Amino acid sequence: MAVSFLVPLLVAALSVGVDGHQTTVLPQSKFIPLRPASSTLSIQLTLALPPTNIDGLHAALYDVSDPKSPNYGKHLSKSEVEAFVAPKPGSVKAVTDWLTQHNVHPEVVSSSGDMLRIDIPVSKANSLLGANFTEFEDKTSGTTLVRTLSISLPDDVEPHLKFIYPTTQFISATTREKPSFQVVTPPALAHKRQTLPQICSVDVDPECLEDFYHIPAAPATASGNSLGVSAYIDEIATQADLDFFFLAFRPDVTTAPDFSIVSVDNGITSGNGTLEASLDIQYTVGVATGVPTTLYSVGQPTTEGFIDLVNFLLAQDELPLVLTTSYGFNEVDFDGAEDLANTFCDAYAQLGARGTSVFFCSGDNGVYSFSFNSTCDATTFGPTFPSGCPFLTSVGGTQGFTPEVAAPFSGGGFSNIFARPDYQSTAVEGYLDALGGTNAGLFNSTGRAFPDVSAQSVNFITRINGVFGLLEGTSASTPTFASVVALLNDALLNAGKPPLGFINPLLYSQGAVALNDITSGSNPGCGAQGFPTMEGWDPVTGLGTPDYEKLLALVMGLSA
Numbered sequence: 001m002a003v004s005f006l007v008p009l010l011v012a013a014l015s016v017g018v019d020g021h022q023t024t025v026l027p028q029s030k031f032i033p034l035r036p037a038s039s040t041l042s043i044q045l046t047l048a049l050p051p052t053n054i055d056g057l058h059a060a061l062y063d064v065s066d067p068k069s070p071n072y073g074k075h076l077s078k079s080e081v082e083a084f085v086a087p088k089p090g091s092v093k094a095v096t097d098w099l100t101q102h103n104v105h106p107e108v109v110s111s112s113g114d115m116l117r118i119d120i121p122v123s124k125a126n127s128l129l130g131a132n133f134t135e136f137e138d139k140t141s142g143t144t145l146v147r148t149l150s151i152s153l154p155d156d157v158e159p160h161l162k163f164i165y166p167t168t169q170f171i172s173a174t175t176r177e178k179p180s181f182q183v184v185t186p187p188a189l190a191h192k193r194q195t196l197p198q199i200c201s202v203d204v205d206p207e208c209l210e211d212f213y214h215i216p217a218a219p220a221t222a223s224g225n226s227l228g229v230s231a232y233i234d235e236i237a238t239q240a241d242l243d244f245f246f247l248a249f250r251p252d253v254t255t256a257p258d259f260s261i262v263s264v265d266n267g268i269t270s271g272n273g274t275l276e277a278s279l280d281i282q283y284t285v286g287v288a289t290g291v292p293t294t295l296y297s298v299g300q301p302t303t304e305g306f307i308d309l310v311n312f313l314l315a316q317d318e319l320p321l322v323l324t325t326s327y328g329f330n331e332v333d334f335d336g337a338e339d340l341a342n343t344f345c346d347a348y349a350q351l352g353a354r355g356t357s358v359f360f361c362s363g364d365n366g367v368y369s370f371s372f373n374s375t376c377d378a379t380t381f382g383p384t385f386p387s388g389c390p391f392l393t394s395v396g397g398t399q400g401f402t403p404e405v406a407a408p409f410s411g412g413g414f415s416n417i418f419a420r421p422d423y424q425s426t427a428v429e430g431y432l433d434a435l436g437g438t439n440a441g442l443f444n445s446t447g448r449a450f451p452d453v454s455a456q457s458v459n460f461i462t463r464i465n466g467v468f469g470l471l472e473g474t475s476a477s478t479p480t481f482a483s484v485v486a487l488l489n490d491a492l493l494n495a496g497k498p499p500l501g502f503i504n505p506l507l508y509s510q511g512a513v514a515l516n517d518i519t520s521g522s523n524p525g526c527g528a529q530g531f532p533t534m535e536g537w538d539p540v541t542g543l544g545t546p547d548y549e550k551l552l553a554l555v556m557g558l559s560a
Helices: 002-014 054-065 078-085 089-101 122-129 206-213 239-249 275-285 303-314 338-353 422-435 474-494 504-509 548-556
Strands: 021-024 031-036 042-048 115-121 134-138 144-147 150-153 163-165 227-231 260-264 293-298 322-325 357-361 393-399 413-419 447-450 453-456 460-464 467-471
Touching: 031 144, 042 122, 042 303, 042 338, 054 078, 054 338, 054 504, 078 303, 078 338, 089 115, 115 122, 122 150, 163 338, 206 453, 227 275, 227 474, 239 275, 239 460, 260 303, 275 293, 275 460, 275 474, 293 303, 303 338, 322 474, 338 357, 338 413, 357 474, 393 474, 422 447, 422 504, 453 474, 474 548
Parallel strands: 227 293, 227 322, 260 293, 322 357, 357 393, 393 453
Antiparallel strands: 021 150, 031 134, 042 115, 042 163, 134 144, 413 447, 460 467
């Protein structure tokens, strides 16, 4: 029945707007057409205009991020970044004139002016774009989305638009499949932990991480330091859970610190504590002791929400110096929507150029996709997104302390969209040479490789809505590594030095000596053996896990 509906729908889409530049897609089979979208339904569309000099932005980012550059650490100002990504006046005029002719008046939603947004009924959208907006069901999630199989743009407008979203892009909404959650008996309060690794082999708490990774317990003191935590799909953390968590696991801190909540896209700011946000807040506030921390609650769980958060941050005069995110997408969903993927990635390049270290989890299903219950119907490995973006730091997972080994679910691999950046060429080529023919044909050996680093990711004890439980996943390792960088920033700021910003060029050129190389384990998925760990970088644990003291010596010795 679904197939018989799809064929006439595609024909109808192809029959309109033939005088302009046409884009037509055939979505993955998991998207099932249900019915034409109601003509009165309001649809919000984001229009992205080409940047003036995106190559210049990339060059500037690498210039301030390469420790061998004389400009290392000289991060760009808000206006300098905006000058790179702002659209040309001719593009603004062409797009706004076209919209005005149709009595549509856009809102500028980025501080650089490269993104516009319109809210119009489906009937107007169909007319404006020569489209046939339809309700589709995503079989994997059961959610419904409104998309069209084809759009048409006037020939004099098309060169001035990178994309209009959501139209022909069939990207599932952000989902966070709940990782294994085991309720445990609350620990004795204010109890000094026993020696590592006796207790830490049962559950991981901030003191385990401090002991093992040599992270200081003393509060951060630098003025201007900050750490941001992204939250989506109605995830929220509570002060009550954090207070009790500190009482149990940070008895050395007499008063539990608070954290701020900022709403983006009408994200929730109160409610019962939920799994992901509680984990992220308790292991940022709980590890990056004393660093001011903000939870950014984003109400839009799609790629639009991810870009909205970055646009919100870029509009501020002061950015969080570290941003950690434990959510993502499957890269395959961006097939045919590469302009959207690149815009997404360039948004993080803007943050990095202004001095923010951006961290994303690498995923929790080995070499396949993002969720714990992947459908396993792929014929090749499935990288996650945006870990393949070269302008952020992807974090994998480890487990155990004696020895520390790869967590088998640690996401890793090679992007099919983004090419391998120069900063990781030597490390990745060395791995591929040692790998030989293993997994040949299952991955893109020339793609951007991930993760970059890793950290502990199993049995993180967390208090969620009054209950203690054990959690696992790269959503545990990511805030952990981000917290280490936030504390490094604290030492740098106190020494009159700039924050680290985009750290990958430093990590790949000099950072390996300050990381714990993980050489045991692999990341199988869906029956495939996955990639093996090896000495040096590997697509399971990256360059390794942090040693704060060694990293501190490294970054304090830099000339910036």
